Amino acid sequence: MPDMMIYLIIAVVFAAAVAIGLKKRKQISQLRDDGKIIRREYRFAEKGELFTSKIGSYVELKKELEKMLLPCAMKGNTSSKVEFTAKNYTARLYRVDFHEPSGVGQYRFEFTSWKNGRYGYMDETGMNMLMTSIEKAFLALDPNTGVSTYGLNFKTSHSFL
């Protein structure tokens, strides 16, 4: 009987783990279908993005960002720098260049800090949602937005807890 109990406990724990895994997978699939996230390369936060877009004005970009349901807090101004803060990551979007006569702006988006979990970023979904929202904001203003990526110079710091 004690052996049966152990097998039963193991089976219940295994079933619970599978159920939680399937639920998480379904949530991610739903977010992808809703267009809130897209498939990204492994360790996508280690690269920044440089957008070249006809945004019209800083105010237009700010309005688009405010329309988005961002998964984090946002502060700052699109005329210089906007900072995003969540529990497990921070990011920034800052102006590189803006040509007022043509309304074409260049912005860089970078994750400035993030926490890693056992299997990847602690809040990979939230980070993906933020990046997708930023990209969609630029696309809404200019469907011909160009983007290029660049490597970020960051440092890792392990916590022993």
Added chain:
Amino acid sequence: MDSWMYFVLFFLAAFVIYLVVGYIGNKVTDGIENSIREKQMEKRKETGDHDGPAESLAARYRDTK
């Protein structure tokens, strides 16, 4: 000292050793990882290979569907 005290002391000592070894291990790992990454960044800067090619953002959304 009672035997249970030795038992507790043993586990306390083991826990402290775990913390110390863990802390040192993390610092060593950080140092190695950061050093490798800095060298990679410097190499990319020297070769001018630090930027990816420009692409259409709209195409990225078409390709991910």
